[in-house]
Amino acid sequence: MTMRVAAIWRYPVKSLGGQEVPSAAIEARGVAHDRRWMVTTPEGRFLTRRELPAMAHFHAAPTIGAGIVLSHRDGTSLAVPVPDNAPLVRVRVWGDHVAAHDAGDPAAQWLSALLGQAMRLVHLPDGVRRPVADGEVTDHVSFADGFPLLVTVTASLDALNRELASPIPMARFRPNLVIEGAPGAFAEDGWQRLQIGHVSVRVVKPCTRCVITTQDVDTGEVIDRLEPLRTLRAMGRVMPGDSKLREPIFGRNAIPDGLGTIAVGDVVSVTA
Numbered sequence: 001m002t003m004r005v006a007a008i009w010r011y012p013v014k015s016l017g018g019q020e021v022p023s024a025a026i027e028a029r030g031v032a033h034d035r036r037w038m039v040t041t042p043e044g045r046f047l048t049r050r051e052l053p054a055m056a057h058f059h060a061a062p063t064i065g066a067g068i069v070l071s072h073r074d075g076t077s078l079a080v081p082v083p084d085n086a087p088l089v090r091v092r093v094w095g096d097h098v099a100a101h102d103a104g105d106p107a108a109q110w111l112s113a114l115l116g117q118a119m120r121l122v123h124l125p126d127g128v129r130r131p132v133a134d135g136e137v138t139d140h141v142s143f144a145d146g147f148p149l150l151v152t153v154t155a156s157l158d159a160l161n162r163e164l165a166s167p168i169p170m171a172r173f174r175p176n177l178v179i180e181g182a183p184g185a186f187a188e189d190g191w192q193r194l195q196i197g198h199v200s201v202r203v204v205k206p207c208t209r210c211v212i213t214t215q216d217v218d219t220g221e222v223i224d225r226l227e228p229l230r231t232l233r234a235m236g237r238v239m240p241g242d243s244k245l246r247e248p249i250f251g252r253n254a255i256p257d258g259l260g261t262i263a264v265g266d267v268v269s270v271t272a
Contacts, residue, residue, distance in 0.1 A: 003268040006180035013050040017059035023263035053220030063271030147253035159185030197266035206249035
């Protein structure tokens with residue numbers, strides 16, 4: 001069976017709702033418009049659904065000119081232009097300190113009021129390069145946790161769901177590229193390089209999973225605080241060499257080796 005792209009997702013603001021799209025430009029940082037914006041504390045530390053599950057109530061859609069429209073499930077929305085002329089501020093994503101533009105008081109006040117605590121919205125400018133820790137010297141990434149792309153496989157989700165009392169959707173894993181037609185579950189373990197349409201992609205390492213996978217995609221409500229993490233561990237889906245921590249894994253982190261456009265239905269070939 002031929003492997004193909006089954007779905008493409010982008011998440012314009014880190015940890016807010018994602019968008020499934022029929023095609024997407026692939027840039028050095030990954031899918032265009034993916035995680036170029038981020039919510040932070042007033043001091044610049046990144047915030048995610050791990051500590052604020054209500055971030056699931058928000059979505060963000062790119063606009064012409066690379067701005068975004070933020071929307072909340074209460075029906076309110078706010079247009080935010082790219083803050084190119086704003087001063088650079090220092091923000092933190094995990095262990096990385098990155099220069100970003102603050103998006104201004106209106107966005108900060110709107111988010112703060114709805115989430116119940118003070119926060120800021122920032123944008124990663126084109127000229128700032130955040131290195132990929134496990135990549136080549138020229139590789140760089142957006143505000144994603146660590147890599148430009150997350151690739152998941154439908155056959156692997158099918159295998160996981162057969163072990164779960166209640167099946168879960170792929171969206172719980174927040175992938176960028178979903179691939180169907182793999183020869184078997186977790187075939188991605190052996191992939192080192194893929195050709196997806198006209199774009200070559202390096203498959204670098206497994207993706208460790210966190211409590212966000214236990215939350216409902218749209219509400220942030222914890223469905224089961226143990227699943228699917230417990231079952232992934234029971235299936236032996238843990239970070240290699242991580243016998244003590246047993247960090248569960250699902251999907252593969254990847255880095256594009258060129259620019260191009262990927263569309264749903266594109267053929268996927270394993271080239272290494």
